[in-house]
Amino acid sequence: MTHILETVDLCKEFSGFRAVDTVSLKVREGEIHALIGPNGAGKTTVFNLLTKFLPASSGRILFGGQDITGMKPAPLARRGLVRSFQISATFPHLTVLENVRVALQRRLAPTFAFWLPGRVLTRLDGRAMDLLEQVDMQDFAAVKAADLPYGRKRSVEIATTLAMEPRVMLLDEPTQGMGHEDVERVTRLIKRVAAGRTILMVEHNMKVVAGICDRISVLQRGAILAEGSYAEVSADPRVLSAYMGSETQLEGAHG
Amino acid sequence: MTLQRNLLIALGLAALVVAPAFIYPMLIVKLLCFAIFASAFNLMLGYTGLLSFGHAMFFGSAGYALGVTTKFLHWPPELGILAGIAVAALIGFVAGAVAIRRQGIYFAMITLAISQLIYFVAMQMEWTGRDDGFHGIPRGRLFGLIDLENDLALYGLVAVCFVLALLAIHRIVTSPFGLALTAIRENEPRAVSLGYDVERYKVLALTLSAALAGLAGSLKALALSYESLNDLHWALSGEVVMMCILGGLGTLGGPVAGAFFVILLQNFLADKVGEWLSVIIGVVFLSCILAFRKGLVGEIAAWMERSRKPIPGQESRR
Ligand SMILES: Nc1ncnc2c1ncn2[C@@H]1O[C@H](COP(=O)(O)OP(=O)(O)OP(=O)(O)O)[C@@H](O)[C@H]1O
Ligand SMILES: [Mg+2]
Numbered sequence: 214m215t216h217i218l219e220t221v222d223l224c225k226e227f228s229g230f231r232a233v234d235t236v237s238l239k240v241r242e243g244e245i246h247a248l249i250g251p252n253g254a255g256k257t258t259v260f261n262l263l264t265k266f267l268p269a270s271s272g273r274i275l276f277g278g279q280d281i282t283g284m285k286p287a288p289l290a291r292r293g294l295v296r297s298f299q300i301s302a303t304f305p306h307l308t309v310l311e312n313v314r315v316a317l318q319r320r321l322a323p324t325f326a327f328w329l330p331g332r333v334l335t336r337l338d339g340r341a342m343d344l345l346e347q348v349d350m351q352d353f354a355a356v357k358a359a360d361l362p363y364g365r366k367r368s369v370e371i372a373t374t375l376a377m378e379p380r381v382m383l384l385d386e387p388t389q390g391m392g393h394e395d396v397e398r399v400t401r402l403i404k405r406v407a408a409g410r411t412i413l414m415v416e417h418n419m420k421v422v423a424g425i426c427d428r429i430s431v432l433q434r435g436a437i438l439a440e441g442s443y444a445e446v447s448a449d450p451r452v453l454s455a456y457m458g459s460e461t462q463l464e465g466a467h468g
Numbered sequence: 469m470t471l472q473r474n475l476l477i478a479l480g481l482a483a484l485v486v487a488p489a490f491i492y493p494m495l496i497v498k499l500l501c502f503a504i505f506a507s508a509f510n511l512m513l514g515y516t517g518l519l520s521f522g523h524a525m526f527f528g529s530a531g532y533a534l535g536v537t538t539k540f541l542h543w544p545p546e547l548g549i550l551a552g553i554a555v556a557a558l559i560g561f562v563a564g565a566v567a568i569r570r571q572g573i574y575f576a577m578i579t580l581a582i583s584q585l586i587y588f589v590a591m592q593m594e595w596t597g598r599d600d601g602f603h604g605i606p607r608g609r610l611f612g613l614i615d616l617e618n619d620l621a622l623y624g625l626v627a628v629c630f631v632l633a634l635l636a637i638h639r640i641v642t643s644p645f646g647l648a649l650t651a652i653r654e655n656e657p658r659a660v661s662l663g664y665d666v667e668r669y670k671v672l673a674l675t676l677s678a679a680l681a682g683l684a685g686s687l688k689a690l691a692l693s694y695e696s697l698n699d700l701h702w703a704l705s706g707e708v709v710m711m712c713i714l715g716g717l718g719t720l721g722g723p724v725a726g727a728f729f730v731i732l733l734q735n736f737l738a739d740k741v742g743e744w745l746s747v748i749i750g751v752v753f754l755s756c757i758l759a760f761r762k763g764l765v766g767e768i769a770a771w772m773e774r775s776r777k778p779i780p781g782q783e784s785r786r
Contacts, residue, residue: 264661266657266660266661285665286660286661287660287663287664287665287666288663288665290660290661290662290663291663295661295662296661297661298657298658298661302655302657302658302661303655303658304650304651304654304655304658305654305655306650306654307650307651307654311647315647315648315651315659315662316662318644318647318648319648319662319663319664320663322644323644323645324644324645324648324664324669325644325645325648325668325669325672326643326644326645327639327640327643327644327645327646327672327676328639328643329643329644330639330642330643331642331643331644331646331647333644334644334647373662377662377663
């Protein structure tokens with residue numbers, strides 16, 4: 214198996230404080246890879262570095278074998294490394310359909326044409342509906358994103374990200390703050406859309422991680438503490454003490 | 469809603485046609501010029517979410533460009549207006565390229581700095597007439613046919629330009645570009661993560677806004693046959709912010725209403741209160757902001773929205 218995404222000694226310092234400390238992460242093509250760790254471990258910062266929303270202090274990032282360390286975020290997204298955000302990231306005053314269409318428009322329709330009427334974009338509606346069906350949101354197409362319940366916003370985000378036809382999707386805590394049912398629905402959804410692509414996700418819910426993730430990297434205070442399958446990682450005493458020490462979380466994983 | 473809107477548009481057009489019979493045409497010309505200017509500014513603050521604090525540079529530069537081309541180069545007025553638009557658009561593009569990476573207050577400061585630079589250059593140049601102003605701009609004949617020395621003919625030109633400018637703005641904000649701009653304004657990081665080079669869209673928005681501000685500045689200079697440093701001054705940049713916020717950001721009618729209100733108030737008070745004018749305008753502005761957060765037009769629209777009954781069935785989908 215080849216590594217589609219790889220970091221080499223990646224570091225990020227915020228005025229002297231090392232938020233990410235010589236992280237060498239290897240994500241295999243086609244897998245669902247989890248990045249876990251306690252609050253403040255640096256998971257979101259790793260995502261920001263990978264997607265170039267933050268410049269790295271040192272180290273390199275390879276995507277599909279190419280060095281992307283010096284790239285800008287938007288062109289990198291166009292190459293197929295697409296992220297979501299920890300706090301939900303929809304366009305609140307656009308409808309669900311329009312949210313997805315914004316992503317389609319960038320690839321398939323004019324975006325600078327200020328002289329054309331907006332209705333030229335309606336030819337994207339069919340594709341947008343297809344994507345909404347994939348995440349089971351077709352009934353919400355005309356609803357404003359801001360009016361959706363939280364769990365449904367996550368689905369809109371995933372549909373929007375899918376519209377980019379990404380090679381790698383980075384999901385930052387996709388089930389955070391969700392009720393039981395929504396967690397299950399979104400987990401199934403992630404499993405489904407993982408077909409044919411790679412997913413790197415930050416996740417606190419061990420049940421989700423145990424259920425769908427092929428590999429797990431544990432981050433603690435900016436550095437990688439352990440790596441392996443769920444069985445390997447959850448048996449690691451250092452991980453147990455650092456992160457999965459609480460019984461409830463382990464119970465959740467098996468229950 | 470659409471019926472109400474069409475009715476409003478019809479009323480507005482009718483008012484434009486009959487207004488010069490009741491009101492001194494040159495006052496309406498002035499109102500319309502500032503309405504175009506405020507609408508152009510709204511394209512930035514209302515629809516792009518960027519506060520430019522140097523919009524007078526586009527308004528004033530266009531006026532000088534029209535003056536130079538019509539007075540010294542003897543261009544016809546329609547080409548003079550185009551020259552004003554082109555110069556303003558060019559300055560907008562350059563200012564955008566310099567300032568667009570900055571956010572919020574930094575963007576405002578850089579646009580202010582560039583406009584001050586242009587102001588001081590204009591003040592140093594002999595040909596601008598400096599503090600005396602640039603006099604003797606010929607109104608000329610539009611397309612070689614219509615004599616604009618006639619105030620009514622000039623009014624017609626400005627009214628047509630006003631309608632076209634509003635149509636252009638409506639088209640821009642509802643175009644594919646306008647929708648991309650909306651997405652960027654609503655959630656910029658998300659737009660970036662979808663591959664949008666957000667800076668390019670903002671530069672284009674500023675260029676278009678500058679071009680329309682240029683149209684307003686050209687028309688005003690043509691109408692008054694005169695251009696002055698006041699049209700480049702930062703105080704005017706501040707005034708247009710006030711017009712927009714007073715009337716209501718992000719609505720088509722808001723800046724028009726705001727511009728009418730501010731200019732009429734100024735006209736009404738000018739010979740009565742003297743020095744106190746800016747204080748009074750400031751107090752009015754402050755009270756309006758506190759009373760109507762969405763601006764005059766924004767509040768009316770919100771009120772109409774509230775008074776509409778929810779459509780049955782819409783709720784059940786959630
Ligand atoms: N822009 C920034 N400037 C300064 N410090 C930062 C910045 N971003 C993150 N940090 C710090 O870096 C550390 C890692 O933060 P990060 O958000 O990556 O953690 P995380 O693992 O995503 O945590 P959580 O599980 O709470 O989301 C924290 O101590 C945080 O305060
Ligand atoms: Mg985080």
